[in-house]
Amino acid sequence: MQSTIMPPKKEDKGRLLRILGYIIFISLLIWSIQSLNYRGIAITAQGTINGMFQGIISPDFDYLTNMTIDGLPYAILETLAIAIAGTFISGILAIPFSIFAAQNIVGLKTARVGKFIITMIRTFPELILALIFIAIVGPGAPAGILALGIHSIGMLGKLYSEAIESMEIGVKEAIESVGGNKLEVLFRAILPQIAPEFMSYTLFRFEINMRAASTLGLVGAGGIGAPLLFAIRSRAWDRTFTIVIVLVITVTIIDFISGRIRKNLVK
Secondary structure, eight states: OOOOOOOOOHHHHHHHHHHHHHHHHHHHHHHHHHTOOOOOOOTTHHHHHHHHHHHHHSOOHHHHTOOSTTSHHHHHHHHHHHHHHHHHHHHHHHHHHHHHTOHHHHOHHHHHHHHHHHHHHHTSOHHHHHHHHHHHHOSSHHHHHHHHHHHHHHHHHHHHHHHHHTSOTHHHHHHHHTTOOHHHHIIIIIHHHHHHHHHHHHHHHHHHHHHHHHHHGGGTSSSTHHHHHHHHHTTOHHHHHHHHHHHHHHHHHHHHHHHHHHHHHTO
């Protein structure tokens, strides 16, 4: 009497896949831990921690109230200006890129090219772009604005194109059927439908750009990053934590206001 071999059940296959996944995850975790070159806590750690604590409880009020170009208020306003200008540039330039990447507007093949271009733009970090623009326009806020403006096109272009692809296509077809040209289709069919989503995405990107603008000064692209770096290097912890606290408060206020506006836009 011949015995029949039963095929493995789906439950067994799923269990084996999960076990294999766990093994791969644990192996990657062990490998990543072993690759760390941890040398322990530095000898100066205690003094640094004490200095930081003193800086927290005794902030540098002179730097906070300095209204000159070397003061904290100017650096915060410059950071805010960089974020606003960079977001404005990207919000405008992302529109043609998003249309070029929208399948329901330009077709599948052209949209693939557009999506590839947007992805390629998004792969360059802000700091790398800042270094490139510093070499072109010199150090300062203009380099930071251009870095944020170009980098943000990648994210906004992707979100804009997805919004265009999910819009009601009937209005576009109706305008085209009565002889409307491409500009009329853009301004009467596409933009009115997706303007609230565009504004919401742009505000969300502004929140991100405000945080990014605070680090661009580390490479000389303007904003609060440079004073923060100098304060840390000189171990001026009172000034360091004054900058950090003001920056946290500023970003929190911007996030709150932007969040309320975005909620009203998407209602």
